Amino acid sequence: MSAPTPPTVSLSAPIFAKLTPHPFLLRTLRPSEPGAKPLRTNGRTPAETRPLRANPSSLSHAHGSALVRAGDTTVVCGVRGELLPVDRIPQFRPLPPRSATAAAATGDDGPQTIPDAAAAAGGAAIGRGELKDYDLLVPNIELATGSAPQFLPGVPPTTLAQTLSTRVCSLLHSTRMVDVEDLRVWYKPGGAGGGDSSGDGDVTMTTEGAHDAEGQEEEPERVVAYWVLYIDLLFVSFDGNPFDAAWAAVVAALRDTQLPAARWDPDREILVCSPADKRRLNIRGLPVACSAAVFLEKELSESGADAAEGRHWLLMDPDRSEETLCREVVTVVVDCSDGETRIKSIEKHGGTVIGRELMRGFVGVAEKRWREVKEVLKA
Amino acid sequence: MTVSSAPEVAFGVLPRADGSARYSHAGYTVLASVNGPIEAQRRDEHAYEAHVDVIVRPAAGVGGTRERHLEAILQSSLSQLILIKNFPRCLIQIVLQVESSPENDYVNTKLVQASLNFALMPTLMQTAILALLSAGVPMRATATATAIAVSHDKTVVDPSPRDVETARSVHVLAFTSQDDLLLAESEGDFTVKEWDDIYEAAKKICCRPAPDGASMQLDDDDSSPAAVGPDLRQFLRSTMESKVAADLHWK
Numbered sequence: 236m237s238a239p240t241p242p243t244v245s246l247s248a249p250i251f252a253k254l255t256p257h258p259f260l261l262r263t264l265r266p267s268e269p270g271a272k273p274l275r276t277n278g279r280t281p282a283e284t285r286p287l288r289a290n291p292s293s294l295s296h297a298h299g300s301a302l303v304r305a306g307d308t309t310v311v312c313g314v315r316g317e318l319l320p321v322d323r324i325p326q327f328r329p330l331p332p333r334s335a336t337a338a339a340a341t342g343d344d345g346p347q348t349i350p351d352a353a354a355a356a357g358g359a360a361i362g363r364g365e366l367k368d369y370d371l372l373v374p375n376i377e378l379a380t381g382s383a384p385q386f387l388p389g390v391p392p393t394t395l396a397q398t399l400s401t402r403v404c405s406l407l408h409s410t411r412m413v414d415v416e417d418l419r420v421w422y423k424p425g426g427a428g429g430g431d432s433s434g435d436g437d438v439t440m441t442t443e444g445a446h447d448a449e450g451q452e453e454e455p456e457r458v459v460a461y462w463v464l465y466i467d468l469l470f471v472s473f474d475g476n477p478f479d480a481a482w483a484a485v486v487a488a489l490r491d492t493q494l495p496a497a498r499w500d501p502d503r504e505i506l507v508c509s510p511a512d513k514r515r516l517n518i519r520g521l522p523v524a525c526s527a528a529v530f531l532e533k534e535l536s537e538s539g540a541d542a543a544e545g546r547h548w549l550l551m552d553p554d555r556s557e558e559t560l561c562r563e564v565v566t567v568v569v570d571c572s573d574g575e576t577r578i579k580s581i582e583k584h585g586g587t588v589i590g591r592e593l594m595r596g597f598v599g600v601a602e603k604r605w606r607e608v609k610e611v612l613k614a
Numbered sequence: 615m616t617v618s619s620a621p622e623v624a625f626g627v628l629p630r631a632d633g634s635a636r637y638s639h640a641g642y643t644v645l646a647s648v649n650g651p652i653e654a655q656r657r658d659e660h661a662y663e664a665h666v667d668v669i670v671r672p673a674a675g676v677g678g679t680r681e682r683h684l685e686a687i688l689q690s691s692l693s694q695l696i697l698i699k700n701f702p703r704c705l706i707q708i709v710l711q712v713e714s715s716p717e718n719d720y721v722n723t724k725l726v727q728a729s730l731n732f733a734l735m736p737t738l739m740q741t742a743i744l745a746l747l748s749a750g751v752p753m754r755a756t757a758t759a760t761a762i763a764v765s766h767d768k769t770v771v772d773p774s775p776r777d778v779e780t781a782r783s784v785h786v787l788a789f790t791s792q793d794d795l796l797l798a799e800s801e802g803d804f805t806v807k808e809w810d811d812i813y814e815a816a817k818k819i820c821c822r823p824a825p826d827g828a829s830m831q832l833d834d835d836d837s838s839p840a841a842v843g844p845d846l847r848q849f850l851r852s853t854m855e856s857k858v859a860a861d862l863h864w865k
Contacts (some may be wrong), residue, residue: 394685398678398683399685400679401679402730403684403729409802494688562694576805577803577804577807578800578806580800580802581798582798583797584797584799585691585693587694587794587795588793590795591795594809595806598806
């Protein structure tokens with residue numbers, strides 16, 4: 236008499252994945268057949284990212300916009316400029332006239348000049364203070380209801396949304412992507428046609444006006460207003476790795492942004508914009524974010540120090556189901572546009588797997604990602 | 615003005631909390647209370663592990679997005695250290711109140727600031743660890759954290775707000791007591807090589823090997839600790855030793 240065979244329960248792959256996601260992902264990453272490639276449940280290899288697609292100028296009413304898709308994560312970014320007159324800014328500190336600033340970018344001893352940074356980035360050092368002090372960049376992230384099941388309707392912004400907007404804001408300031416000179420609106424009393432707002436690439440007429448004013452030695456040129464850039468991001472569909480997509484959308488939208496030329500009308504005492512005359516922002520560099528999550532073979536044990544025992548996989552560009560299974564995440568923002576790889580930000584928390592060696596290797600992966608994203612955003 | 619005071623800690627400052635600590639270092643003073651394991655709310659309840667709830671309250675005003683971000687970072691780091699699997703369906707609540715932060719005339723101190731406060735993060739981390747130790751919450755390891763700012767050619771350990779403002783890059787690194795990198799947050803402009811140097815410097819501060827009793831004095835004389843920053847692990851160990859000694863004094 237043969238031994239009774241144990242009853243077997245065969246489940247389809249989606250049910251298996253739903254019931255026990257961790258063993259399911261482990262099983263696909265560690266295939267039992269020899270020679271099979273380790274794959275994730277979404278069919279990608281651990282180091283494979285989802286192709287990024289960007290569609291700039293997708294919104295007609297924003298000054299700049301972009302729609303970025305990475306797999307099923309879709310984010311729309313709109314940049315809208317609003318004029319902020321300086322008399323509405325509390326504790327506004329007037330700037331020295333533009334000609335003086337340009338002439339003595341490094342030797343200037345203005346109150347906001349930062350010696351170290353001035354040497355590094357010229358006159359932009361002053362700008363960093365203005366951007367921060369007057370809140371000229373206002374990013375906001377909304378995770379739309381229904382973009383993923385965990386986002387419920389009618390709740391205040393989730394921790395994720397708040398964290399994301401802090402990270403975007405922090406990175407916008409630390410990378411100094413936006414040149415504050417683009418956001419200043421100058422006015423030169425007595426100059427022909429008033430002060431033109433454009434920082435560089437001035438039309439001939441304005442240059443002549445500047446010469447006239449220098450000869451007359453009248454009232455100095457002054458800033459009358461700033462453009463405030465409201466950078467709004469909306470996640471239409473959310474499938475993991477929100478920061479990479481959000482940041483790519485911000486970069487694409489800012490590169491797409493065209494602000495109308497604004498000038499001060501002294502007779503009517505209002506700011507006047509000419510929509511026909513638009514100019515692009517000077518965006519410095521091309522920082523690209525690259526994220527990965529660490530999937531552990533064993534979940535954290537109850538006690539003892541064997542937390543990092545067992546194998547682990549670095550899953551690039553994790554999707555939503557993978558993010559729920561991984562605790563440790565790493566995000567590196569790199570910029571290789573100067574030829575040399577400069578790291579703009581490193582964020583790693585939630586685990587102890589990624590040490591020094593892995594981090595070095597990951598920067599190499601991020602460089603590869605940078606080239607991919609550069610191709611997409613240039614198109 | 616540079617504030618480079620030695621770290622100080624007082625345990626059990628809040629009588630009704632399960633554990634509390636007031637820690638001050640580099641001009642920042644943070645008060646932490648830990649309650650737990652306590653019953654979790656239904657929405658926070660997890661069937662297999664404890665929920666770690668971190669609340670950061672700024673020195674003035676109510677918390678904004680920046681505090682939420684700090685909370686998220688601390689929460690994911692502390693969940694790694696606390697043995698959360700031992701307390702299913704429970705809540706361990708850590709409240710961190712910033713009591714004072716270094717004043718600075720140069721840096722604009724707006725109440726609501728969106729970007730991350732790097733200089734504060736190590737103090738928050740350290741206070742949370744000390745309060746968890748004071749509450750007797752079982753942990754896998756302890757951790758030590760430090761902040762380093764890199765200006766043009768010099769590195770500043772425990773930077774002041776002014777240092778952070780002028781720095782080219784700012785870094786926060788935390789290591790567990792097993793010398794693993796627990797947390798790494800960096801911002802600014804730097805290369806892999808620079809990050810490596812920072813890693814080395816931070817590891818020296820956070821993970822200095824415990825000196826043997828006899829050679830301790832000699833070591834201090836040799837390596838001039840003022841140059842490399844405080845020895846945080848030694849500080850953690852010695853304060854806990856003195857606390858345990860005081861607690862067991864009645865025996």
